[in-house]
Amino acid sequence: MGEHPAFVDWKKKVLQKVLDRTPERLKEFKTASGLPVERLVLPETLDEKYLTKVGFPGQYPYTRGIQPTMYRGRLWTMRQYAGFSTAEESNKRYRYLLEQGTTGLSVAFDLPTQIGYDSDHFMSRGEVGKVGVAIDTLADMEALFTGIPLDKVSTSMTINAPAAVLLAMYVAVGEKQGVNPCQLTGTIQNDILKEYIARGTYIFPPRPSLRLTTDIFEWCSKVVPQFNTISISGYHIREAGSTAVQEVAFTLADGCAYVQAAIHAGLDVDIFAPRLAFFFSTSSDLFEEVAKFRAARRLWARLMKERFHTQKPTSQMLRFHAQTAGYTLTAQQVDNNIVRVTLQALAAVLGGTQSLHTNSRDEALALPTEDAVRVALRTQQIIAHESSVCNTVDPLAGSYYVEDLTDRVEREVSTLIEEIDQAGGMIAAIEAGIVQRQIEEAAFQYQQQIDRGERTIVGVNCFQEQEKVSPHVFQVNRAVEENQIRKLTEIRTKRDNQKVKKILASLDEAARGKTNVMPFIMEAVRCYASMGEICDVLRGVFGVYDGRRSL
Incomplete structure (x- = not known):
């Protein structure tokens, strides 16, 4: 008996296209004993149930994977989630991870950043740099990726309510490195609904939050087409x-x-x-x-x-x-x-x-x-x-x-x-x-x-077991908050504050209408407007979600 027509069709229309574009990692795969390993093992009979529910990798319904060769062609991206203290300290950890073989970065932000407050806000006290890196302005983002070419590294950012601001900062850092936004790859979490369900780092009510999400979708499709707009x-x-x-x-x-x-x-x-x-x-x-x-x-x-x-x-x-x-x-x-x-x-x-x-x-x-x-x-x-x-x-x-x-x-x-x-x-x-x-x-x-x-x-x-739990643990220096506030104060002194005021007013106007807010946020971060200043404009337009619900 010959091969099933559906399998022949898959090999011709799906598999071969991928092999032509991306050859497999090895010419031949074998077990430790030298036995050949087939790319894809199939049942003896390809019945209708198999074809509709399981099928072939890289083909609807994708039960067996989204790529026809999966890890034979390319291994998964090995990301290590990291971020703490200042941008400079986190940058050292990222460069260490890259030296150790990490193939993608995953950025953790501190709680003030996650809820759109600057490090000098009273709500930020005691939390600056604790569970992630503190990012107040574009200057911090520049420091975070110093010596890391953004056209060579895929970056995932775990940020939700202020996702638009962090994405804009990342694109702006790429611009300063001479990297075209079309070359940037990675993912921004931008998943605000699960914040209301499980995590709690929301700022705005659900419906205006979805407006920000769709603004990011639209803007990225035109400006940053290889970036995953939501995780x-x-x-x-x-x-x-x-x-x-x-x-x-x-x-x-x-x-x-x-x-x-x-x-x-x-x-x-x-x-x-x-x-x-x-x-x-x-x-x-x-x-x-x-x-x-x-x-x-x-x-x-x-x-x-x-x-x-x-x-x-x-x-x-x-x-x-x-x-x-x-x-x-x-x-x-x-x-x-x-x-x-x-x-x-x-x-x-x-x-x-x-x-x-x-x-x-x-x-x-x-x-x-x-x-x-x-x-x-x-x-x-x-x-x-x-x-x-x-x-x-x-x-x-x-x-x-x-x-x-x-x-x-x-x-x-x-x-x-x-x-x-x-x-x-x-x-x-x-x-x-x-x-x-x-x-x-x-x-x-x-x-x-x-x-x-x-x-x-x-x-x-x-x-x-009876044990004394006293392993070496990592601790964030208490001076981080003071130093972060000092840097933010210096930025506010050096930047063109009239220009910042003008672009924030334009952002306010865009947010009150139906215009996509992303271009205005981009201009604001380029002028070194802070995370808190940008989010305060949006708070003024959208309001703040108080988390109360029917039980």
Whole structure:
């Protein structure tokens, strides 16, 4: 018997195009014993169920991955999330990570930056540089990327409410380096809906926040076309206590809300949808996590095709970054966390992630030390180069258990999305507190299971040891806040304050109308207007969300 016509068609129309553009990493892949490893292993019979539900990688419904060669062609981007203290100190850590083999940067910002306050604001006291890097003006962003060529490095920025401001600063730094915005690659999180659900670093109410999101979509499609305009984040939903099913359901429902808002704003779905990205947790239940990722790809492809009638295949692909689960890290027997992170990273790779951050063993205690960060990065490198799991596409496909679990996760997620639709969509569900209540209940049940001993956490509720927890931990210098305020004061003294005042007035006018605000924010950051000044203008127009909801 010859090859199935669908397989022949895939090889000709999908696979060959990618191989012509990007050859595989090796001419031949083999096991440790020298046995050849096939690119794609298929069942003996390609029946209709297989072709419609599982299919081939790089082809709808993308259950087996969004690229036909996956890691045989290119490994995932190895990002390490970092940022602390001042821009200068964070820059040293980034350059260290790049020297150690990191292939992408992921920026953490401090809490004042995340909620749009300058370092000298009274609300910022005691928080400057603590959980991320402090960014007040373009000068800080310039320092953050000193010596790092932005046309060579992909950068992810975990910022939401003031995402437009940080993106503008990043583009402006690129301009100063002589890098055309069209060359910039990376991702800006820009996922405000999950802030109302799970994280809390919102500024404005949901509806004007969505206006800012769609302004970024439109502007980036013209100015920064290779930059991912949003990273729709299930990670923080999971960290807040959701189940894996809830994580996928609420994340995809958030995605639908963003797509609908952009279409309502007049944007062409096939223009902005290919730049949507997702961000998931990867936890320790290895098979459930793999099934979760496979089901998420299939569901998103169907939603984009059937609900939003997309035409481009790239509009239907769910591309995602994964991060190992912070909530699973323990302060007890911290070295055990290395094992947990390894299992979780393996699940993400087996599930087909495009990019991955591995947590450091000491993060249950403090910001990670350089030694701990290096071990976390080495974990990814060992999986990539020593485990051989990257040598074939979707290696767990065809497992009776994994395929059944993928189907079950898909059904459960679909049911939750239907409930959200019946509630009036994601924004209405958030405003009514429906989503938050479900996450809170799941988190409560999880903790009860641990407390009752029904769920085993090694070193916490079993296999315990008498130990003194006193490892070396990283600490932020207390002088950081004072120095950051001094730098900000100097900037305000040196800049053209009349020009700043004029452009902020123009931003206010644009925000009150329907004009895209991004060009005005770009001009403001180029003039060294501060994060707080720009966000204060928008606060004056949009108001501030107080977080109250019906329970």
